[in-house]
Amino acid sequence: xxxxxxxxxxxxxxxxxxxxxxxxxxxxxxxxxxxxxxxxxxxxxxxxxxxxxxxxxxxxxxxxxxxxxxxxxxxxxxxxxxxxxxxxxxxxxxxxxxxxxxxxxxxxxxxxxxxxxxxxxxxxxxxxxxxxxxxxxxxxxxxxxxxxxxxxxxxxxxxxxxxxxxxxxxxxxxxxxxxxxxxxxxxxxxxxxxxxxxxxxxxxxxxxxxxxxxxxxxxxxxxxxxxxxxxxxxxxxxxxxxxxxxxxxxxxxxxxxxxxxxxxxxxxxxxxxxxxxxxxxxxxxxxxxxxxxxxxxxxxxxxxxxxxxxxxxxxxxxxxxxxxxxxxxxxxxxxxxxxxxxxxxxxxxxxxxx
Ligand code: PEP
Ligand code: MN
Numbered sequence: 001x002x003x004x005x006x007x008x009x010x011x012x013x014x015x016x017x018x019x020x021x022x023x024x025x026x027x028x029x030x031x032x033x034x035x036x037x038x039x040x041x042x043x044x045x046x047x048x049x050x051x052x053x054x055x056x057x058x059x060x061x062x063x064x065x066x067x068x069x070x071x072x073x074x075x076x077x078x079x080x081x082x083x084x085x086x087x088x089x090x091x092x093x094x095x096x097x098x099x100x101x102x103x104x105x106x107x108x109x110x111x112x113x114x115x116x117x118x119x120x121x122x123x124x125x126x127x128x129x130x131x132x133x134x135x136x137x138x139x140x141x142x143x144x145x146x147x148x149x150x151x152x153x154x155x156x157x158x159x160x161x162x163x164x165x166x167x168x169x170x171x172x173x174x175x176x177x178x179x180x181x182x183x184x185x186x187x188x189x190x191x192x193x194x195x196x197x198x199x200x201x202x203x204x205x206x207x208x209x210x211x212x213x214x215x216x217x218x219x220x221x222x223x224x225x226x227x228x229x230x231x232x233x234x235x236x237x238x239x240x241x242x243x244x245x246x247x248x249x250x251x252x253x254x255x256x257x258x259x260x261x262x263x264x265x266x267x268x269x270x271x272x273x274x275x276x277x278x279x280x281x282x283x284x285x286x287x288x289x290x291x292x293x294x295x296x297x298x299x300x301x302x303x304x305x306x307x308x309x310x311x312x313x314x315x316x317x318x319x320x321x322x323x324x325x326x327x328x329x330x331x332x333x334x335x336x337x338x339x340x341x342x343x344x345x346x347x348x349x350x351x352x353x354x
Contacts, residue, residue, distance in 0.1 A: 012042065015222025021235075022237075023066075028228075029072035032044070042079065066096035082098050090120040091124075108142065109142060114146045159193040175203070179218060196212065205246065214272055216256060312341060
């Protein structure tokens with residue numbers, strides 16, 4: 001890929017892009033722009049067209065919202081950035097004077113849509129920076145493919161935005177970070193600026209700072225953060241938006257990496273992998289307990305006792321053999337399984353005695 005460094009030219013590092021999920025009114029955008037500029041952001045983000053999972057949600061005010069974003073950004077000395085998903089969005093955003101575009105996760109997942117955007121940019125001979133969010137699934141080839149399509153259209157000012165990946169079932173995160181994917185992207189395209197969107201990973205304001213810190217510890221170049229003056233009233237993604245004051249506090253508390261030393265980057269990457277595995281372990285435990293509860297209800301209907309010693313012994317014997325084969329200490333595995341079993345029995349007793 002032919003990449004040109006571009007953000008360094010006009011904004012300080014780490015690049016801070018912030019603003020509401022959606023542009024709702026001219027006044028809301030101006031208030032948000034003032035707030036995020038005071039908090040330390042350099043680029044104002046806001047969606048004019050909102051891709052919604054289900055019909056009936058707020059889909060954005062479209063082209064009408066573009067001047068709200070552009071005017072608010074320029075009034076506060078910020079660059080403006082919005083999402084485009086079609087050829088017509090690109091025309092309208094550039095006509096309105098938007099400085100930077102981003103391609104959303106649902107669009108990156110669709111090569112036809114990305115190609116349509118790329119063709120439009122090429123036809124316009126545009127020189128606008130384009131941020132490409134990861135596709136909703138952890139498919140690195142699809143992400144790189146989208147970056148390549150945009151780059152092949154003559155856009156050399158390209159950056160990647162990591163916003164996490166959809167997973168089935170309840171997890172701690174809204175979109176699981178699976179840090180090894182952006183780490184691999186960085187290994188394959190070392191010249192590509194990497195920005196993290198901790199808001200869409202976290203899904204709730206309380207843990208945005210934790211995710212942002214992990215991203216900086218991993219050597220990310222910048223952050224895209226959702227901020228709204230009245231998050232509870234936001235028309236989309238209300239739970240995950242920070243107030244400008246929270247954004248300011250978070251940015252001033254973030255530890256910046258002092259060094260690009262690969263030793264510590266590697267350490268941070270391993271720790272992130274451990275956090276990810278622990279997240280999966282917790283999901284698995286929750287899944288196991290749900291099945292346990294179902295077994296409890298069945299035993300109750302069939303009038304069976306909660307504990308069958310033969311079943312417990314068989315389970316322990318089999319698993320300790322497996323533990324040894326996997327290089328785990330059988331005594332450690334027995335104690336973990338005993339604790340899980342004890343909790344299952346407690347839940348089943350609760351069910352039977354309800
Ligand atoms: C957004 O940034 O508001 C958005 C819709 O993001 P994503 O494409 O990452 O879901
Ligand atoms: Mn959003």
